[in-house]
Amino acid sequence: MDQSKTRGVNRFRKSPRKPGGISIETRSSPLPTPGNFLTMPTIWDFNGLSPQFSMLSMKDMPSNYQSSPSFLYGSSPTAPIDLMSLKSFSNHASSFVPLSRSRTSSFLPSDATSDSSRRGSDDYILPATRSFSSAAVERPVKNNDFNGYCWSHDGKPRLSRSASSMSSANTKPLLKATQTLLPNWALDTNGHLRARMQLAKVLDSGDLGKFAVDKNGCQYLQEAVKKNLTAYQKYQIFDQVIGRKEDFIKYSTNIFGNFLVQQVIELSMQYHDEDFIKRQEKLKDFIGSHMTELCLDKSACRVVQFALENIDLPLSCALVQCLPRDARLIAICVDQNANHVIQKVVAVIPLQKWEFIVDFVAHPEHLRQICSDKYGCRVVQTIIEKLTTDSRNGDLTVVAQTLRERALQRLMHSVTSRCQELATNEYANYIIQHIVSNDDLAVYREVIIEKCLMRNLLSLSQEKFASHVVEKAFLKAPLDLLAEMMDEIFDGYVPHPDTGKDALDIMMFHQFGNYVVQCMLTICCEAVSGRRETKEGSYDHMNSFHDWLKKLQNRISKERHRLSRFSSGKKMIETLANLRLTHPFFGLHPTGLPSFQFECFSTASEDEDAEKSEIEESRMMLAPRGSPGSHAHDGDDEAGTYSP
Known part of the structure; x- marks a missing residue:
């Protein structure tokens, strides 16, 4: 090529070759003819270019490089230097068919329409839904005026056609086919469900299954079932929804169909005909034969809960007996969906029918697995609450009360014997908190404090x-x-022995222990201000509360410079200051003898010189704790622990 014609673009030759890219070389070839058309190479993939080339515009080309289109159909890949001459080939722009938009360059945006993560909450992926690939729809070329040959992304020649010839009306039916499973006779010209759809036609057509698993179709059926139906229509609905096991399981496990099944079960319980008992027996057999699978299913677990609460009690008790008694029961208790089935059993079924669940949970190994789970701990708390609530129920017989007390004792014995392990667990600690906080379980609260907490408080x-x-x-x-x-x-x-720190000093500056000290201070302040009971029987513990408060006040006063640095320390100082403001004369013992006086606590800015002279730990706890079970903190170092 003439050097005079390349002088203006020599700067592009100096660009280094991209690793794995194409050699920078200029080659020319004759224009395509009918004889050599099929030997033309695949077009340049712009996604493979360096970012600086992919952002260039054709109008930036020098005018002396607008004459030769030879690079388009060369026998080897086109060099970037020739890509600068694109302006002279506006008539051949259709050769550049859009390729797949893989994000090979940060300058090239990805195809947002193909991002499945952008699917909205109402865009469900239904089973057996027809779909089509984007490759099946021929994409229009960029130049709408060129109707010659061009290359598609699969490397085969085809006749291009303008974007205007791709009528959007031709693609609408194909798009709507992916959005519904309803038969064509149920849709209007816009693809929507017909406004005057007759339930009788749906039942007679045999397409009720298509309606049950479709969002709009299922909503239509639920509304239709609530209306006045003839006896024959009810018979058809019962037969097609809960008449056969395969259909019942299919609809129960469907994201939409399970709501229709619940509606039909309710209708079945309200319609007392000669087949009433037969239908309930069918429901019991259908659910009982697949109890574990239905409980673990996100949709079917709702059907199981609804059946337990609405069908006759003898049949509900029979369903409970279908629950497994092995490791599958652990899987049900700790499952996100199935745990609600166990809670429903505990709530609506008599204890003698699910007492085996208490014995199963009370097993040491089972208790550890269930209590340590996010959902399993809810099951155990529900059982404890139910057994505790029944203790206040005066309608229970002597036999029922005895059964309840024995079941509660077995469970509490297993919990209290592993109290320390459960108290330190992320989820099981809620169970221990529930027992300690419940006044109806005061006996077991004292057992936990004496056996688990005492001598281990630090x-x-x-x-x-x-x-x-x-x-x-x-x-x-x-x-x-x-x-x-x-x-x-x-x-x-x-x-x-080395630092001289005692338990109170360690806890005051510990990221978790400081909350216990704050609790102790609050209890003492409430007691001396009269907001907390201090008498137990004939003995008054007021003097003890004054002594404890004095010890806390002295320690807080001594460490006020360090405490004022942390939010937890400021809360302790503020608690004492508020007590002095609200009860200025409380610093006297009930005997009238003077006790102690509050000191004025200074801030960190006022004692800056004294603060700098202190030698403190480099990292201490700072942030307040969040919700129960989640202590938020800024520091990671602890002040240290030691044995008593």
Whole structure:
């Protein structure tokens, strides 16, 4: 090529070749003819170009490179230098058929229409839905005026046609076919369900199954079932929905059909004809034969719960007996969907019919697996709540009360024997909190405090989840146990031999333990201000609360410079300050003798010089804790633990 013609674009030759790319070389070839047309190479893939070339416009080309179109049909891939001459080939622009938009360059946007993650919440993927590939629809070329030969993305020549010839009306029926499973006779010209659809026609046509698994069709059937139906129409609905096991399972496991099944079951219970008992027996057999599978299904578990609550009690009890008694029952208890079935059984079925569930859960290995699960812990709490609520039910017979007490004892014995393990678990700690907080379970609360918490308060207070249990124990413990817990924190641990820190100092500056100290301070302030009961029988613990508050006040006053740096420390200081403002004369013992006086707490800015002289840990807890079971914190280091 003439060097005078390439002087203006030599700068493009200096661009380095992209790894794995195409050699920068200019070759020319004759224009296509009928004889050599089929030997033409595949067109240039613009996605493979370097970013700087893919962003260039044809109007930026030098005028002296608008004469030769030879690079288009060369025998080798086109060089980037010739791509700068695209402006002279406006008549051949149709040769550049859009290729698949793989995101090979950050400058080339991906095809948003093919991103399935953008599908809305109403765009369901229905089974047996017809679909079509985007490759099946021929894409129009960019130049609408050129009607010659061009290359498609599969490398075969075809006749191009303008975008205007691709009428949108021709593609509408194909698109609507992917959005519904309803038969054609049920749709109007716009592809919508006919406004005056007759239920009798749906039942006689045998297409009820297509309506049941379609969103709009299922909604139509649910509304139609609520209306006044003839006896024959009810017979048809019962026969086609709950008459055969295959159809019943199919509709129950469908995202839409399960709602129709529930509607038909309700209608079946309201219609007392000669087949009433036969229909209920069918429901019991259909559900019972696939109990585990239906419980674990996201849609069918609703049908199981609805049947347990609405069919006759003897048949519901028979369904409960169909639950497995092996590892599958654990899978049901810890499943996101199936756990609701167990909770429904506990709520609506008499205890003697599901007592086997209590025995199964109380097994040591089963209890550990179920209580440690996000959904399994809900099942255990539901069982405990049900057994506790029934204790207040005066309508129960003596036999029922005895059965309830024995079941509760078996479960509580298994829980309390593993209390420390459960208290430190992410989910099982809620079960221990529930027992400690429930006044109806006061006996087991004391067992937990004495067997699990006492002599372990310091270590458990430094646990992320167990610290919640310790707080609940301080708030709900009887006064005699509360006194023992307070004494353990203040005097039950020997100070560390190297640092001299005692248990209270460690807990005050621990990311989780500081919440226990705040709880202790709140309890003492409420007691001395008269907002908390201090008498137990004939003995008054007011003096003890004054002594505990004095110890806390002295320690907070001593460490006020360090505490004022943290939000938890500021809360302790604020609690004492508020108590002084609301009860200025409370600093006297009931005997009238002076107790202690509050000091004015200074802020960190006022004691900046003293603060700088202190040697503190480099990283301490800062952030307040979130919801129960989730302690939020900024620091990761703990102040340290030691044995008593």
